[in-house]
Amino acid sequence: MIALDAARATVAPRDPSRAAAGSTTIAVAGAVTVATAWKVVAQVAAALEQGHTRLVLDLEGVTALDAAGVAALLEAGRLAERRPGGVLELRANHLVTAALTESGTTALIPAIAPGT
Amino acid sequence: MSAAPAPVSGRQAPSAARAAPAGAVVSRGTRVYLRTLTPADLVHLARWVEDQFLERMVGSDLLHAFKHVWDKSPEFYEALLTDPTQVVLVIEAYRGWDRPVGLARLYNIHLLEGYAFLETIIADPRAMKRGFGVEAGKLISYYGVDVLGLRRIEAKVYEYNVLSMNSLLRNGFRKEGVLRQAGFDGERAWDLVVFGILRDEIEAQRKKDKVYLPLDAPPEGNGEPA
Numbered sequence A: 001m002i003a004l005d006a007a008r009a010t011v012a013p014r015d016p017s018r019a020a021a022g023s024t025t026i027a028v029a030g031a032v033t034v035a036t037a038w039k040v041v042a043q044v045a046a047a048l049e050q051g052h053t054r055l056v057l058d059l060e061g062v063t064a065l066d067a068a069g070v071a072a073l074l075e076a077g078r079l080a081e082r083r084p085g086g087v088l089e090l091r092a093n094h095l096v097t098a099a100l101t102e103s104g105t106t107a108l109i110p111a112i113a114p115g116t
Numbered sequence B: 001m002s003a004a005p006a007p008v009s010g011r012q013a014p015s016a017a018r019a020a021p022a023g024a025v026v027s028r029g030t031r032v033y034l035r036t037l038t039p040a041d042l043v044h045l046a047r048w049v050e051d052q053f054l055e056r057m058v059g060s061d062l063l064h065a066f067k068h069v070w071d072k073s074p075e076f077y078e079a080l081l082t083d084p085t086q087v088v089l090v091i092e093a094y095r096g097w098d099r100p101v102g103l104a105r106l107y108n109i110h111l112l113e114g115y116a117f118l119e120t121i122i123a124d125p126r127a128m129k130r131g132f133g134v135e136a137g138k139l140i141s142y143y144g145v146d147v148l149g150l151r152r153i154e155a156k157v158y159e160y161n162v163l164s165m166n167s168l169l170r171n172g173f174r175k176e177g178v179l180r181q182a183g184f185d186g187e188r189a190w191d192l193v194v195f196g197i198l199r200d201e202i203e204a205q206r207k208k209d210k211v212y213l214p215l216d217a218p219p220e221g222n223g224e225p226a
Helices: A037-049 A067-082 A094-102 B039-048 B052-057 B061-069 B075-081 B132-146 B162-170 B199-208
Strands: A002-005 A024-032 A054-065 A087-091 B025-028 B032-036 B087-093 B102-110 B115-122 B152-158 B174-184 B189-198
Touching: A024 A037, A024 A067, A037 A054, A037 A067, A054 A067, A054 A094, A067 A087, A067 A094, B025 B132, B032 B132, B039 B061, B039 B075, B052 B061, B061 B102, B087 B115, B087 B132, B102 B132, B115 B132, B132 B162, B132 B199, B152 B162, B152 B174, B162 B189, B189 B199
Parallel strands: A002 A024, A024 A054, A054 A087, B115 B152
Antiparallel strands: B025 B032, B032 B087, B087 B102, B102 B115, B152 B189, B174 B189
């Protein structure tokens, strides 16, 4: 698992128990906002570049998500879709789900699994 | 950092050092840069919401909500952080200013449809007519296109706010129509003039100037160019 604290980007030990088989989990924590959203896109881009095509973006630790954060999730999804076999699944908490709903973007997000 | 002389306005002596403001620099121009809002900025908002001239010229929903809905509460900042429909950035001028000069905001952001509304507030009277608002509007428009993926940005201006209308026109916005008597200042109704710009028009504007958007490596510090 790749852990990304939106405020302090760090890499954590792999945690295969939380990820679907064959997928790589990128865990994001903290505020994903104008100041930090670019880190999410960069992390997803790096994972794809390293050959990880099945990605799970674990957003359960996200504490804030503004328009830039939502846009970053959309961009991350687009990056994954451009890769052959690329898939990006979001694991969203209630805050993230609410933000996606309020912004009307649920239709654009590849997959959402709230709280799973 | 050494303390700057106590200023009477937003300006200070050019030679005085300025403490680096908190917040991440999002975009830089030649006159101003945009940074993220911080809790400490609410002090400035609290001052700006009491400015009757600003209220009449801009009629900002953001400032109105801060004063009348949130009662200037610090929780307003948290609310902005979790609002997926707007982006609020602070306008800082490069040299000779020891406090923010205003706000640039994209609001009613519709990421799915690709449009949003623009509001640029130059709150310090001494910062007006210096091109700060023009450049701030330009920078946040670039941000909207580059980062948010917007294809259209719209702005509404009171018919008497000629300064704002000229700023929008200078940035390539087109006057698209008039909302007749849509604004009310407490005494009488005023027309609202609608301006809009499309992504390719923004790109055409970008080719004409020197500002840029350093998205790859957000810089630290107070935004002063090296």
